[in-house]
Amino acid sequence: MILxxxxxxxxxxxGPWFNRQPILAVxxxxxxxxxxxxxxLVGESGSGKTTLAHAINGLQDISRGEMAFMSQRIETxxxxxxxxxxxxxxxxxxxxxxxxxxxxxxxDLVVEPFRIHGIQANLQEEARRLLSLVGLSGxxxxxxxxxxxxxxxxRVGVARAIALNPKLIIADEPTAGLDVSxxxxxxxxxxxxxxxxxxxMIIITHNLHVVHHVADRMAVMYLGRIVEAGxxxxxxxxxxxxxxxxxxxxxxxxxxxxxxxRISLPAEVPSLLARPPGCEFHTRCPWAQARCARETPYTENxxxxxxxxxTPLAPGARPPATRxxx
Amino acid sequence: xxxxxxxxxNVTFGTEGGPLRALRNVSFDVPRHxxxxxxxxxxxxxxxxxxxxxxxxxxNGQVESGQILFEERDLTQMDSLEMQAMxxxxxxxVFQDPMxxxxxxxxxxxxxxHIQYRSDLGRTEKNARSVEMLRRVRIPDPKSxxxxxxxxxSGGMKQRIAIAMAMMMEPVLLIADEPTTALDATLEVxxxxxxxxxxxxxxxxxxxxxxxxxxxxxLCDDVVVMYAGEVVERGTTRQIFHDPLHPYTERLLRCDxxxxxxxxxxxxxxxxxxxxxxxxxxxxxFADRCDRRETICETAPPEVEMGGHRACCHRVxx
Numbered sequence: 042m043i044l045x046x047x048x049x050x051x052x053x054x055x056g057p058w059f060n061r062q063p064i065l066a067v068x069x070x071x072x073x074x075x076x077x078x079x080x081x082l083v084g085e086s087g088s089g090k091t092t093l094a095h096a097i098n099g100l101q102d103i104s105r106g107e108m109a110f111m112s113q114r115i116e117t118x119x120x121x122x123x124x125x126x127x128x129x130x131x132x133x134x135x136x137x138x139x140x141x142x143x144x145x146x147x148x149d150l151v152v153e154p155f156r157i158h159g160i161q162a163n164l165q166e167e168a169r170r171l172l173s174l175v176g177l178s179g180x181x182x183x184x185x186x187x188x189x190x191x192x193x194x195x196r197v198g199v200a201r202a203i204a205l206n207p208k209l210i211i212a213d214e215p216t217a218g219l220d221v222s223x224x225x226x227x228x229x230x231x232x233x234x235x236x237x238x239x240x241x242m243i244i245i246t247h248n249l250h251v252v253h254h255v256a257d258r259m260a261v262m263y264l265g266r267i268v269e270a271g272x273x274x275x276x277x278x279x280x281x282x283x284x285x286x287x288x289x290x291x292x293x294x295x296x297x298x299x300x301x302x303r304i305s306l307p308a309e310v311p312s313l314l315a316r317p318p319g320c321e322f323h324t325r326c327p328w329a330q331a332r333c334a335r336e337t338p339y340t341e342n343x344x345x346x347x348x349x350x351x352t353p354l355a356p357g358a359r360p361p362a363t364r365x366x367x
Numbered sequence: 368x369x370x371x372x373x374x375x376x377n378v379t380f381g382t383e384g385g386p387l388r389a390l391r392n393v394s395f396d397v398p399r400h401x402x403x404x405x406x407x408x409x410x411x412x413x414x415x416x417x418x419x420x421x422x423x424x425x426x427n428g429q430v431e432s433g434q435i436l437f438e439e440r441d442l443t444q445m446d447s448l449e450m451q452a453m454x455x456x457x458x459x460x461v462f463q464d465p466m467x468x469x470x471x472x473x474x475x476x477x478x479x480x481h482i483q484y485r486s487d488l489g490r491t492e493k494n495a496r497s498v499e500m501l502r503r504v505r506i507p508d509p510k511s512x513x514x515x516x517x518x519x520x521s522g523g524m525k526q527r528i529a530i531a532m533a534m535m536m537e538p539v540l541l542i543a544d545e546p547t548t549a550l551d552a553t554l555e556v557x558x559x560x561x562x563x564x565x566x567x568x569x570x571x572x573x574x575x576x577x578x579x580x581x582x583x584x585x586l587c588d589d590v591v592v593m594y595a596g597e598v599v600e601r602g603t604t605r606q607i608f609h610d611p612l613h614p615y616t617e618r619l620l621r622c623d624x625x626x627x628x629x630x631x632x633x634x635x636x637x638x639x640x641x642x643x644x645x646x647x648x649x650x651x652x653f654a655d656r657c658d659r660r661e662t663i664c665e666t667a668p669p670e671v672e673m674g675g676h677r678a679c680c681h682r683v684x685x
Contacts, residue, residue, distance in 0.1 A: 085551035086522070190640065191409070220408035220578065221622045225634030228624075232632050247551060250624040254631055274630065291552040293559070293581030294625050297604045301585070305560075306553055309507075309521055 043208055043241050044074040044097065049106035051092050051265075055314075064313040066092045068265040069106070076208065079235060079242045081252040081273065083288070084262035087310065090245045091135070093262075094211050097243075098132050099123045111208060128158050131202035133212040137194035141186040147172070147197055148182030154204040171200040175230060192223035196230070203234055209241045216251055228255055249292050253277055261285045264313060264321050271346030279356035281348040283326045286358070304360050320351065327360030328352060334366060369436070370540050370572040371397035371420070376433035378412075378419050385645045389415045389428070393598050395591045397540065402566060402573040404587030404604070406580060408619075410641050411593040413576045417544055419443075420574075421460065422450040438539065456485055459533040463545040465525035469517040475501075475528060476513025482532055500531040503568075504561060523554035527561065534565050541566070541573045547582055559586050580623050584608050592616045595641045595652050602676035612671075612678035615653045651681065 051067040067089045074080045082090045095101035097108060099115055108115040110126055118126065131154075134140040141150055151171045152164045169179055175196040186194060195215065202210050215231065216224040232255060235242055244256060252259055252273060260270035261284060269282035280286040287304045306325045311317050317324045323333035330352070338349045378390040390412045397403045407413055418424045420435055422442060435442040437458065442450065454460075462468050470478055479497035486493065494513065501509035504527040506520075517525055526546060533541060543562065547555040559582060566573055577583050583590060583604070590607040592600040592615065600613040611617040620626055621635045639656035642648055648655070650665040657664070663681045671683045 085553065221580070221624075222408060222619060222637035225622055225624070225636040226638075228634055229636070249552070254624050254627070254634060288552055291556045292625065293556065293579065293585050295580035295584045295608060295620060295623050296626075297584045297608050299584075303556060305557065309524065 042073050043076045043111060044243075045107075045109045046073070046093075046097065047071045047107045049093070049096060049108065050104045051089070051096050051101055052104040062314060065316075066265050066313065067096065067103075070262075070265070070267055072260055072267065072270060074209065074241050074243060076241050077235070077239045078258065079232075079244060079256045081244045081246065081256035081259040082262060083246060083249060083252055083259055085247055085288075085310070087264075087313070088262040089265035090262055091213055092265075094132070094213050094243065094245055098127070098130060098211060100132075124158070128154075128205050129208040131205070131207040131210045133198050133202050133210065133215055135213045135217060137191055137198050137218070138186055138189070140198060141194060143186050145185075146182065147177075147184050147186070147189070150186070150197060151200040151204060154201060158205065160205070167204070171204055174203065174234070175200045176226075190223075191219050192226060195219065195223075195227050199227070199230060199234070203238065203240075206238065207240065209243070211243045211245070213245045214247075215244060216246070216248060224251070231255070249288060261288065264311065264316065266321070266349065268322065268350070269346075269348045271348075275346060281346075281353035282322075282350050283328050283354060283360075284322050285348075286354055302359065307364075320349070323366070327364060328354070328358075330365050368399045369396045370399050370438065371574065372434070372436040373416075373420075374434040374436065376416075376419065376435065377431040378415055378424065379429055379431050380425070381427040381429075382645065387644050388596060388647055389644060390419065390596050391647070393433070393593075393596075395598060395601050397572050397574050398589075399572055400566075400570055401588045402563075402575055402586055403589045403591065404575045404577060404583040405591045405593060406577060406583050406619075407593035408578055408641075410595065410644075412596040413578075413593060414544070415596075416593075417460070417542055417574075417576060420542065421454060421458065422447070455482060455538075456536045457538055458540045458542065459536065459538040460542045460544065461526075461529050461533045461546045463548050465522060465529045465549065466517065468529045469525060471517050474514055474516055475520075479513070479532060479535065482535060485536070496535070497531075500535050501528070503534075503565065504528070504531040506531070523550055523557065526550060526554075526558060530558070530561065530565070534569060534571075537569050538571055541571050543573060543575045545577055546575075547577070548579070555582065562586065580608075580620065581625050592619070595647070596644055597652050597679070599653065599680070600676075600678040606674075606676040610676075612673075612676065612683045613653075613680050614657050614659055614682070616678075651679070 049067055049070045052063045053066055054061045054063055056062045084090050096103050103116055110130060148168045152168050155162050168182055172181055177196055215227055256273045259273045260267045263284050269285045280289055287306055290304045308325050311324055319335045320333040320338050323329040332351055338351050373393055373395050376390055376393040380387045380389055405413055419430060430443045480493055483493045498509045501512055506512050547558050575587055587604050590604050591598055594615050600616045618637050624634055637656055651668045654660050654664040668679045668681045670677050670679050671685050673685055
């Protein structure tokens with residue numbers, strides 16, 4: 042086990058100073074990532090995916106829970122203790138161009154991790170090696186970030202992430218904003234490096250098609266909680282949580298004649314300031330029953346498949362014609 | 368009968384490095400009551416096309432030649448006043464970013480009132496129409512929504528309000544520029560269904576721009592595929608998705624991870640980059656990335672037509 046996260050909570054305070062209200066952006070999340078494994082965190086905007094990634098990296102203070110990376114506690118580590126840990130834990134941020142300093146050349150950007158961690162190396166040589174690993178020619182060394190396309194900037198981000206041979210890469214929306222013809226290149230590159238260097242990866246995305254092809258295991262988040270987690274293939278074949286089933290059915294596919302057994306959701310995503318009682322998905326769940334509005338479904342948090350639902354779905358279940366509660 | 372007909376449209380931008388030919392000989396039709404999708408990747412000229420239709424090209428952009436026929440009149444020949452009368456009433460637009468489309472400091476009701484300025488109805492009737500329109504796009508409690516401000520709505524609701532405003536004047540043509548790109552999967556689907564429903568009710572035509580193949584396949588009747596400023600293929604949605612003729616279309620479809628139901632660790636890609644449009648190649652625009660390139664591809668390919676399905680490729684034989 043390279044990373045374990047237990048009952049993690051992140052609280053933000055929002056509102057004017059005289060009326061600060063706490064909101065739970067991450068509300069008790071637990072999961073493990075094994076060495077060499079790709080784990081995907083899936084969910085819609087506001088489900089707490091990015092906040093969770095920042096918390097793992099020590100970029101976000103947490104209000105409760107435990108995290109351990111390579112058997113060392115993250116949340117109790119001081120910044121001085123975090124620094125050597127971060128060598129082994131690389132982050133790829135959402136915006137590929139925005140995460141590169143506009144005043145630095147690509148050749149300097151990819152070896153910046155060496156400078157930060159004070160590691161002696163032949164930097165020019167390393168820059169060449171890293172750029173060739175991500176499939177960029179040496180000419181790129183002298184370019185500035187604004188001279189790169191989205192896909193190239195992504196590659197530079199990957200090169201920075203793998204510079205110090207990390208054990209874990211956290212990639213936040215690695216394909217967002219990329220064209221389909223380029224998106225495959227970045228995913229293939231990550232897959233390839235994972236195999237060659239034995240990296241573990243956490244991929245954060247809302248693109249389920251991407252998850253299907255790259256992740257070994259996945260977790261679906263809703264309002265800051267994991268509602269279902271398990272092996273990717275198993276979850277695609279037989280989603281057990283109604284929200285997972287909805288997300289999978291809402292994935293437009295490039296085939297005009299495909300039968301679309303879509304599950305449509307009534308109502309909007311609830312506000313984090315007013316979490317629904319009981320099961321938090323019951324306000325939108327087509328299968329919701331009276332019990333769901335009262336009792337919080339129990340989940341166990343192990344490596345096995347788990348689902349936070351009172352009545353997990355059978356494979357291929359279709360929603361009832363009318364909801365039994367209003 | 369066509370609502371919109373684009374004929375050999377050429378648009379050029381003046382840049383420091385010389386004229387950039389952003390659109391070259393673009394031709395296609397938007398027939399009445401149909402939803403036509405324009406699909407293509409960054410730099411293919413989708414946005415330039417919309418701006419040219421709306422008469423909103425940047426100062427350094429110019430329609431060099433060609434026609435944009437809207438209800439038999441050429442929009443490229445209209446003066447700015449005539450164009451202004453056209454926009455918002457006969458042709459309306461929904462943009463990608465719903466927050467940017469709404470004024471953050473004016474209430475939704477007031478904004479909806481403002482866009483009806485051409486109508487002769489009284490204030491009460493206009494407000495009633497706003498409420499009715501918000502109900503049709505399923506905004507909960509539409510009456511009280513009028514007095515609320517854009518930031519009080521979620522992203523999906525804001526986009527639905529923007530759609531309500533675009534449909535308000537019952538336009539003949541709705542141009543939707545990546546309207547679902549900023550939305551999550553469940554909202555994306557809801558927005559597509561809503562657009563389909565409103566299009567059927569109002570009976571307008573829709574020009575739908577997207578890079579998302581799944582959305583295009585689901586929503587559109589006809590598809591136009593653009594690459595680096597040219598239309599490389601067009602036909603019905605079934606023709607394009609089931610029987611693509613142009614190598615670019617074929618490879619683009621193959622690249623979409625959604626198209627592969629079996630899990631693969633190696634996703635297909637299209638290596639290479641789009642050519643520099645300041646000096647586009649003389650022959651086929653896709654040639655340097657095409658894996659079936661031949662010597663003949665150094666000359667411009669003809670447009671081949673088969674039962675309404677057209678493609679610009681030397682390899683396609685009628």
